[in-house]
Amino acid sequence: MTxxxxxxxxxxxxxxxxNPLPTAAKIELIDALSETGLQRIEAVSFVHPKxxxxxxxxxxxxxxxxxxxxxxxxxxxxNVRGVQRALEAGFLEIEVVVSASNxxxxxxxxxxxxxxxxxxxELIAIAHAANAxxxxxxxxxxxxxxxxxxxxxxxxxxxxxxxxxxxxxxAFGDTTGMATPTRVIALLEHVRAWHDELPMLLHFHNTRGxxxxxxxxxxxxxxTEFDASVGGLGGCPYAPGASGNLATEELVHMLEDCxxxxxxxxxxxxxxxxxxxxxxxxxxxxxxxRAGPRLPF
Amino acid sequence: MTxxxxxxxxxxxxxxxxNPLPTAAKIELIDALSETGLQRIEAVSFVHPKxxxxxxxxxxxxxxxxxxxxxxxxxxxxNVRGVQRALEAGFLEIEVVVSASNxxxxxxxxxxxxxxxxxxxELIAIAHAANAxxxxxxxxxxxxxxxxxxxxxxxxxxxxxxxxxxxxxxAFGDTTGMATPTRVIALLEHVRAWHDELPMLLHFHNTRGxxxxxxxxxxxxxxTEFDASVGGLGGCPYAPGASGNLATEELVHMLEDCxxxxxxxxxxxxxxxxxxxxxxxxxxxxxxxRAGPRLPF
Numbered sequence: 001m002t003x004x005x006x007x008x009x010x011x012x013x014x015x016x017x018x019n020p021l022p023t024a025a026k027i028e029l030i031d032a033l034s035e036t037g038l039q040r041i042e043a044v045s046f047v048h049p050k051x052x053x054x055x056x057x058x059x060x061x062x063x064x065x066x067x068x069x070x071x072x073x074x075x076x077x078x079n080v081r082g083v084q085r086a087l088e089a090g091f092l093e094i095e096v097v098v099s100a101s102n103x104x105x106x107x108x109x110x111x112x113x114x115x116x117x118x119x120x121x122e123l124i125a126i127a128h129a130a131n132a133x134x135x136x137x138x139x140x141x142x143x144x145x146x147x148x149x150x151x152x153x154x155x156x157x158x159x160x161x162x163x164x165x166x167x168x169x170x171a172f173g174d175t176t177g178m179a180t181p182t183r184v185i186a187l188l189e190h191v192r193a194w195h196d197e198l199p200m201l202l203h204f205h206n207t208r209g210x211x212x213x214x215x216x217x218x219x220x221x222x223x224t225e226f227d228a229s230v231g232g233l234g235g236c237p238y239a240p241g242a243s244g245n246l247a248t249e250e251l252v253h254m255l256e257d258c259x260x261x262x263x264x265x266x267x268x269x270x271x272x273x274x275x276x277x278x279x280x281x282x283x284x285x286x287x288x289x290r291a292g293p294r295l296p297f
Numbered sequence: 298m299t300x301x302x303x304x305x306x307x308x309x310x311x312x313x314x315x316n317p318l319p320t321a322a323k324i325e326l327i328d329a330l331s332e333t334g335l336q337r338i339e340a341v342s343f344v345h346p347k348x349x350x351x352x353x354x355x356x357x358x359x360x361x362x363x364x365x366x367x368x369x370x371x372x373x374x375x376n377v378r379g380v381q382r383a384l385e386a387g388f389l390e391i392e393v394v395v396s397a398s399n400x401x402x403x404x405x406x407x408x409x410x411x412x413x414x415x416x417x418x419e420l421i422a423i424a425h426a427a428n429a430x431x432x433x434x435x436x437x438x439x440x441x442x443x444x445x446x447x448x449x450x451x452x453x454x455x456x457x458x459x460x461x462x463x464x465x466x467x468a469f470g471d472t473t474g475m476a477t478p479t480r481v482i483a484l485l486e487h488v489r490a491w492h493d494e495l496p497m498l499l500h501f502h503n504t505r506g507x508x509x510x511x512x513x514x515x516x517x518x519x520x521t522e523f524d525a526s527v528g529g530l531g532g533c534p535y536a537p538g539a540s541g542n543l544a545t546e547e548l549v550h551m552l553e554d555c556x557x558x559x560x561x562x563x564x565x566x567x568x569x570x571x572x573x574x575x576x577x578x579x580x581x582x583x584x585x586x587r588a589g590p591r592l593p594f
Contacts, residue, residue, distance in 0.1 A: 208547060209509050209551070209584040212506050287504050291474065291505060
């Protein structure tokens with residue numbers, strides 16, 4: 001049975017796109033997730049509170065989380081200042097984002113992709129000096145809402161650069177749900193021809209219904225790491241260009257029924273999805289949460 | 298480029314599960330769909346109006362539809378009485394449903410699967426005598442909400458029987474969204490080992506997010522026929538056990554981006570999805586309708 005490693009991104013990527021929750025609720029959510037069998041949780045991000053007020057209490061959240069020794073916790077940082085905060089807080093797994101689309105990168109972090117790559121080189125050196133690892137998340141890997149299609153070659157150039165600069169892991173982000181199975185296969189075949197040495201994770205949004213099809217297309221290529229967000233936290237179905245993270249319970253539900261081992265207790269996970277739904281105060285966009293699993297527990 | 302044949306089931310399977318629409322609206326919907334490039338439309342069903350009031354005006358709808366010569370129209374019938382009405386109305390493509398789950402069949406049509414199969418044999422003979430063809434739709438092919446898992450062997454037994462009785466086509470219905478890719482592959486491999494002579498269509502519901510993954514899993518097995526419902530008509534997201542037909546625009550959007558030829562004009566189809574949304578008066582559960590296609594037109 002193939003083991004699939006799911007990283008839960010609800011507390012960070014999810015909550016960053018919801019109305020701010022009280023600090024205690026964030027801690028409760030992370031702690032509940034850590035008891036479901038999930039082995040990886042993206043817990044917080046260390047960003048400027050003016051840019052992302054939802055993460056203003058990252059230090060307090062992280063200091064009060066009950067850390068489960070079986071779980072790998074990571075934090076996202078935007079820049080060198082952020083990585084210093086993350087390391088001070090004790091994180092050993094750091095994530096940093098750069099967008100394959102220059103326009104998206106400009107709008108996201110107000111600098112060019114090339115400038116971000118220079119920052120990331122410096123950031124990796126700082127993290128490595130503190131014995132932490134760095135995952136580089138390449139946003140808009142499958143398309144950009146401003147620039148349109150992104151080619152595997154564009155993404156591959158970024159991979160070349162960050163691999164040279166010492167990135168420990170890669171993630172390909174489908175930031176606005178533009179990935180389809182053929183694009184997933186094309187990107188993976190291109191990148192892995194050159195960089196099979198780096199672990200690769202896929203991060204899909206279900207904006208246009210393709211998230212699980214993309215997962216299914218990636219599995220035969222040996223991909224075993226996926227991001228997902230409990231309850232699909234982070235996508236508001238009524239917002240223009242709704243983002244819609246893939247719901248963790250939909251991913252677990254499909255994979256387990258297809259004979260993959262996620263290590264996750266779906267029943268426990270659904271209880272956390274219900275908790276997340278109560279916390280954000282709206283019906284979350286998750287089929288397995290709404291309809292329940294295909295067979296009753 | 299592989300040609301995919303999509304049958305649009307919104308006017309029948311979709312509207313049957315919505316609040317009843319005025320007759321004129323149904324006609325307008327069918328006529329609009331017939332101008333999108335869709336080549337097949339399930340237009341109406343000839344069922345008892347007490348059982349399904351949404352289809353009480355089937356004869357009037359069908360008599361007033363502007364029939365596009367490029368479109369194959371079909372109707373669903375529940376029994377011998379229904380097939381006579383369908384033939385009188387001029388349909389040459391008839392669909393009939395039987396459930397692989399005996400319990401589901403009992404609840405659905407108040408008789409056993411075996412009794413339904415006897416009726417279907419008679420119905421096929423009547424249709425053939427009138428030069429019409431019959432597609433047998435096997436409901437709950439991937440699981441039943443009452444009986445749980447349904448094995449490929451159970452479905453295969455029904456296929457054996459209806460093939461012997463002269464069925465012209467088969468469809469496998471994922472009636473309550475219990476299909477996952479591995480189950481799709483297992484069923485197709487089992488059935489096609491014995492009945493490769495019959496055209497086979499897959500009908501998925503997106504209840505648990507797996508519909509497009511199921512499609513993607515079926516394509517390498519040579520399946521080229523799928524049902525879908527414009528706007529995902531027919532699934533109410535707030536109903537218990539929400540059914541959720543796969544939205545036609547999500548299917549077209551993914552397939553076309555992956556190099557398949559559906560013949561459908563997505564822009565025109567999205568206009569019809571918006572029309573359908575106005576008609577039923579609620580936000581439909583379709584990502585491509587909500588967010589638009591991955592690239593602007």
